[in-house]
Amino acid sequence: MSLLSVAGVTKRFGGVVANRAVSFDVAPGELVGVIGPNGAGKSTLFEIITGFYRPDAGEVRLDGARLTGLAPDVICRRGIARTFQKLRPFQGLTVLDNVMVGALTRTRDVRHARARARELVGTVGLADKAQAHARTLSTGQRKRLELARALATEPRILLLDEVTGGVDQRTIPDLVRLVRELHAGGLTLLVIEHNMRVITAVAQRIVALHLGEVIADGPPDAVARDPRVVEAYLGRAYVP
């Protein structure tokens, strides 16, 4: 039984087809990577799963229940949380308050939410920044903040858009370790990632998109060697 199921999702923007009949499943406890060159339709797919875009065809189901057509906030309460590729922390709020907004989706009690938020701020390694305003954080710290905020909504599946993008090389291993720990703790994850080394190391399965279509779906090393994936990234000349 799959936890998340994407079936025949198509999305057009005028004449451009961003997603064409995209289908794949994510099983409970799985960590699935989504790769593809720029413009492959990865982010559009995330926007559709989280309800920010409505697909022209196809549907998304969570544990068998149809999500397509629901508003983003309802989808979050159903159990899908996300981070944004272009980070969107609440700039004027402190780190703790940012995470509290997520926690308050699951509890009405502000004190309880604060305690939960403090815990998660520690989990992502921002304990010493809890009272700092989000706008004062570095990119790596903002990524951690978005992660904590999304986790606070107690998702059944977490969608990460570009975990390591825009982060300096020394910070990448820390973020990767954090994602691994979350997965080891039982969380199901769907992760968009540009860094092939990172994604082949953490993902159990990879879905490759190219020009809006799924061109490969399987174990990381198989997908990385797939001629169609190599061609999509490097061009026909590099296909062995």
Place this chain on the structure above:
Amino acid sequence: MRALAPAVFFGCAALATVVVRDAFFLDSVVLILIWGTAAAAWNVAGGYAGQISLGHSAFFGIGAYAAALVVTGWDASPWLGLGLGALIAMAIGLVIGYLSNRLRGPYFVLATIAFSQVLLIVGSRWRGFTAGSEGIPVPFRPGFWTLGIADKRVWVWILLGLALLAYLVGLYLERARRGYQLVAVREDEDAALSLGVPARWLKVAAICVSAALTAACGALWAQYVGFVDPFYVFSVDLSIRFALAAIIGGLGTALGPFLGAALVTTVETFLRAQFGGIGGELVGIYLIVYGCALIVMVRWVPQGLVGWVRERLARGALGRAAP
């Protein structure tokens, strides 16, 4: 400290009824409370929810007209008019709230201005219903139920009640779940949605509460002043006055709008006394001061008086904690 400042502010207003006999001074206290409450009401939508409106005079005018028309037309209590005005304002708040989900930023601001100007035309031209551009004199019938109150000290107490209500709404938003969520919507609506915050209906609810409180201010103002002039109650000037007091005092703070209103009203009264009067050439100088104050605040103290003081205190506390 947090509890002290509001206690001092509202305590002073209450104390004024006991120690002050000067009508001019009491009049100033009444006006500060009216404008402070209206600014606090504006702050619910503009400060906490980030829905900047420059058409809130529409709600103020609706309250003023409702109270006046209920008295002149139905011969009923202005309190009924206050309730009716608040209900009508809430209904219109639903429409404005709907617009806030369609229009963002400057387009929303323009829509609110247009809305108040439509009501100005209705108020000044629909003679059969509103008495048109001459306005409505509110008959003075002595008594609490009819709000025919000559003693300004009683007015201070009545307005203090409404002011405290508006302050408590702000306090609730500073501390409660819905307040955190509303501020998240202001900071980034899409991020808030992604975290499960029901952004759309929260914004509508904030605008409705803001509208009802503003209408209540308008109703009491009409009874206090005794005259409703469409060109005043539906003016953009009035909308700017609410927004300005909230911005100067501190957006998204419970006490800020009251402090802002106290400052703006005091300065305005002083300038009018200094430069106004018959034959005065500088009658409108307070408008120039408004404009300058707005520029200075937005450029150098965007967090407002309350935010500024809080920052100083936080820095002081950090300074003491450091070795």
